[in-house]
Amino acid sequence: MTQIDKSRFEWIGSDSARREGISRPSTTFWKDAIGRLMKNKVAVVCFFIIVLLILSCIIVPFFSPFESREQHLGEVNKGFMTVCTDSRYEGQHHVHYFGTDNLGRDLFLRAFEGGRVSLMIAFAAVFVNLIVGLIYGGISGYVGGAVDTIMMRIVEIVNGIPYLIVVILLMMVLPKGIFTMVVAYGITGWTGMARLVRGQVLQLKSQEYIVAAEAMGAKSSRIIAKHLIPNALSVIIINVTLAIPSAIFTEAFLSYIGLGVPVPQPSWGVLAKGGQDVFMTYPYQLVVPAVAISLTMLSFNLLGDGLRDAFDPRLRR
Amino acid sequence: MTKYILKRVGYSIVTLFLLVAITFFMMQLLPGDPFTGEKQLPAAQMEALYAKYGLDKPVWQQFFIYIGNVVQGDLGVSLTYNRAVTLMITEAFAISFDVGIRSICFAFIGGVLLGTLAAIKRGKAADTVAMIIALLGVSVPSFVVASVLQYFLGLKLYMATGMRIFAITGWEGFNSHILPVVALGFGSLATISRLMRTSMLDVLGQDYIKTAKAKGLSQSGIIFKHAMRNAIMPVVTVLGPITAGILTGGFVVESVFGIPGLGKYFVQSIQGLDYTMICGTTVFYGAFLIIANLVVDIAYGLIDPRVKLEG
Numbered sequence: 001m002t003q004i005d006k007s008r009f010e011w012i013g014s015d016s017a018r019r020e021g022i023s024r025p026s027t028t029f030w031k032d033a034i035g036r037l038m039k040n041k042v043a044v045v046c047f048f049i050i051v052l053l054i055l056s057c058i059i060v061p062f063f064s065p066f067e068s069r070e071q072h073l074g075e076v077n078k079g080f081m082t083v084c085t086d087s088r089y090e091g092q093h094h095v096h097y098f099g100t101d102n103l104g105r106d107l108f109l110r111a112f113e114g115g116r117v118s119l120m121i122a123f124a125a126v127f128v129n130l131i132v133g134l135i136y137g138g139i140s141g142y143v144g145g146a147v148d149t150i151m152m153r154i155v156e157i158v159n160g161i162p163y164l165i166v167v168i169l170l171m172m173v174l175p176k177g178i179f180t181m182v183v184a185y186g187i188t189g190w191t192g193m194a195r196l197v198r199g200q201v202l203q204l205k206s207q208e209y210i211v212a213a214e215a216m217g218a219k220s221s222r223i224i225a226k227h228l229i230p231n232a233l234s235v236i237i238i239n240v241t242l243a244i245p246s247a248i249f250t251e252a253f254l255s256y257i258g259l260g261v262p263v264p265q266p267s268w269g270v271l272a273k274g275g276q277d278v279f280m281t282y283p284y285q286l287v288v289p290a291v292a293i294s295l296t297m298l299s300f301n302l303l304g305d306g307l308r309d310a311f312d313p314r315l316r317r
Numbered sequence: 318m319t320k321y322i323l324k325r326v327g328y329s330i331v332t333l334f335l336l337v338a339i340t341f342f343m344m345q346l347l348p349g350d351p352f353t354g355e356k357q358l359p360a361a362q363m364e365a366l367y368a369k370y371g372l373d374k375p376v377w378q379q380f381f382i383y384i385g386n387v388v389q390g391d392l393g394v395s396l397t398y399n400r401a402v403t404l405m406i407t408e409a410f411a412i413s414f415d416v417g418i419r420s421i422c423f424a425f426i427g428g429v430l431l432g433t434l435a436a437i438k439r440g441k442a443a444d445t446v447a448m449i450i451a452l453l454g455v456s457v458p459s460f461v462v463a464s465v466l467q468y469f470l471g472l473k474l475y476m477a478t479g480m481r482i483f484a485i486t487g488w489e490g491f492n493s494h495i496l497p498v499v500a501l502g503f504g505s506l507a508t509i510s511r512l513m514r515t516s517m518l519d520v521l522g523q524d525y526i527k528t529a530k531a532k533g534l535s536q537s538g539i540i541f542k543h544a545m546r547n548a549i550m551p552v553v554t555v556l557g558p559i560t561a562g563i564l565t566g567g568f569v570v571e572s573v574f575g576i577p578g579l580g581k582y583f584v585q586s587i588q589g590l591d592y593t594m595i596c597g598t599t600v601f602y603g604a605f606l607i608i609a610n611l612v613v614d615i616a617y618g619l620i621d622p623r624v625k626l627e628g
Contacts, residue, residue, distance in 0.1 A: 157332050160610060161332055162565070162602065164565045165336075165606075169340060172343065173343050173347060245456070252460075253569065256569055258587055259587060272460065286461070293458060294456050294458070298455075
């Protein structure tokens with residue numbers, strides 16, 4: 001073995017500030033996730049589309065000169081951008097932006113009022129799922145043991161019943177309406193959330209910092225509120241975002257087969273059904289509700305995907 | 318393995334029982350009974366009718382009679398068609414089953430190929446196109462797809478070319494099969510292709526793929542012999558939910574295309590408040606889906622060696 005001459009090495013000094021320094025700014029989990037979400041242009045655009053849709057569904061109906069169930073019998077099945085010629089609005093130059101349906105109702109207003117109903121049902125239904133799932137899954141995971149086993153067996157059995165069929169049965173029995181839809185979806189849709197929450201709780205429960213908190217004598221309520229919920233939140237947010245499009249789809253589906261919200265009230269599903277009935281002759285009537293449903297579902301799906309990437313620490317760079 | 322299968326079968330039986338129970342008690346909740354009509358019958362006659370049809374018995378006895386009937390395949394008589402529900406279901410379901418099987422095949426083969434393509438060409442144009450198709454499929458409801466296909470490929474293409482390339486309605490002859498199958502399978506195709514892409518990307522990063530590459534296997538050999546077999550596993554697990562989706566999606570697609578399948582009857586019976594038909598169809602659909610799930614679970618157990626270890 002040859003000796004390496006020491007003179008070939010040189011002391012370049014040590015920069016202790018750089019060695020001990022913090023290479024990147026300190027950040028919390030949430031700041032980091034939001035930062036990464038902001039970099040995902042698709043997700044940001046989808047977020048703004050969703051906000052815009054919700055706001056316009058809330059606001060637009062207030063500014064419409066018409067009423068959603070008001071019929072203009074002289075203007076049945078008119079196309080886009082038809083000027084209103086009804087005698088009640090003479091000289092006011094109103095326009096049916098999306099045309100009128102086969103009863104002479106303004107489709108522009110009905111699209112946004114329908115959006116109110118559809119979005120309201122979707123959000124309420126997912127909220128019910130979330131609450132039931134949180135409580136059920138939380139108890140099952142936290143208590144563990146025999147209780148957990150029994151509760152999960154029940155979930156497995158409930159999960160085995162095709163939910164759309166139960167929803168259809170419930171819709172037959174209960175009076176038609178928004179509330180019934182929320183109940184029907186809530187009764188059947190909670191199992192996924194419950195499983196998810198249980199999985200998270202089980203995973204987190206064995207973490208060292210939870211054990212440490214328990215050892216230091218923290219109460220269950222404190223552990224749940226301060227440790228379990230904040231840590232499981234990201235997964236729950238993703239799941240909620242991805243559950244909303246499925247709720248919107250269910251509403252549209254049920255309205256489509258005639259089990260949706262009662263007749264004078266518009267919803268996207270009801271409008272799509274109306275458009276479908278006259279699709280061969282007046283195809284434009286299906287366009288608006290179809291685009292509205294698809295755009296909303298697409299935005300929520302893409303935002304959900306973006307959130308999943310943003311919350312995934314493995315994708316951190 | 319036997320224990321696993323027994324456990325699955327046990328769950329399915331409990332679920333089936335629960336489904337029949339839910340259906341029965343829902344029927345009990347409905348207001349009125351078959352004999353309250355416009356004409357008010359004398360009380361004695363009502364009692365005689367109730368006794369004849371067993372409606373004077375306590376609810377729990379009626380429940381067991383109903384279960385007995387269901388087990389024997391007697392689902393009652395349709396209120397609108399005045400025919401045995403079981404007979405109508407078996408007739409109509411043959412067509413629905415045909416539509417469904419074709420759609421599942423279309424969705425499975427198309428989805429697996431699309432997902433594989435997207436994974437191999439990751440980040441390239443083919444990937445983007447495949448994922449846009451997949452996103453559209455997940456986001457656009459089947460009745461919209463059905464209407465759009467019917468309008469553009471059925472009606473407009475016919476008007477433009479003068480040839481009936483795709484039939485608009487019905488279920489006779491191959492050219493009437495294409496549009497409904499595509500409309501019904503499109504959503505599932507999207508789900509499968511997204512899943513397949515993720516799972517394929519995962520598999521392609523594994524060491525044994527590198528080994529196969531180092532051995533000098535061709536690209537297609539690696540993909541079809543090694544990667545696809547392993548990547549297809551998660552897709553098998555969603556076949557149960559996908560069957561459910563295609564079956565329920567059939568309600569609307571059959572109505573749109575005027576296919577005389579069970580889905581169309583089901584929607585008609587809902588709109589016409591034909592209660593016995595609704596309940597019969599519900600029990601039938603539910604049972605079918607539960608059994609389909611059972612089959613998928615057992616098949617998965619047979620394919621995946623890890624399930625065997627769990628016992």
